[in-house]
Amino acid sequence: MLQRSQIAATIFDLVNTNERTLFFRYRLSLAAFIIGLVVSGLTAFPLRAELSILLKLVGKSDPVASVHAHGLRHWVGFVDLGLRETYARFPFFGYATDWLAVGHFVIAAFFVLPLVDPARYRGVLYVGLVARTSVILEALICGPIRGIPFFWTLIDCSFGIFGAIPLLYCLRLANEISRQL
Numbered sequence: 001m002l003q004r005s006q007i008a009a010t011i012f013d014l015v016n017t018n019e020r021t022l023f024f025r026y027r028l029s030l031a032a033f034i035i036g037l038v039v040s041g042l043t044a045f046p047l048r049a050e051l052s053i054l055l056k057l058v059g060k061s062d063p064v065a066s067v068h069a070h071g072l073r074h075w076v077g078f079v080d081l082g083l084r085e086t087y088a089r090f091p092f093f094g095y096a097t098d099w100l101a102v103g104h105f106v107i108a109a110f111f112v113l114p115l116v117d118p119a120r121y122r123g124v125l126y127v128g129l130v131a132r133t134s135v136i137l138e139a140l141i142c143g144p145i146r147g148i149p150f151f152w153t154l155i156d157c158s159f160g161i162f163g164a165i166p167l168l169y170c171l172r173l174a175n176e177i178s179r180q181l
Helices: 004-042 047-057 071-089 091-110 112-116 122-145 150-180
Strands: none
Touching: 004 091, 004 112, 004 150, 047 071, 071 091, 071 150, 091 112, 091 122, 112 122, 122 150
């Protein structure tokens, strides 16, 4: 028969193991979200190179010929042509995407606080969810104004939706961690 000290030690081990598991799942999910923000920011720098690769993937080598294509081929070629012409005449426009990249890095840095202390900084997760909602609203409102095809607007909206999933999960875990502390 187990003695009281053994029972208490077993219960403490179970609670401690559960708490460590919660922290691990929380930190893994939030770290994946942070990495996603950083990678997304990094992709804002080499737009011309990325579009060249995308053009090859959709089967086009000449962006001018893409004007007569339809759907994704047309859009990728049109964007590539626009960037080529804009960067050739007005290279400073690329500075806007440089700032977009830096913005991603700064936003990612804010999520380090809840990564370290989920209970104390879970408000950052709420702000992240508001930001994710604003991504969807921006795409739905500004996409048509800027002439973005609807299928591309849906891709942009997916960043808001799929980015909210780990934040919602982390928020649930942070609330659970707070109750255990």
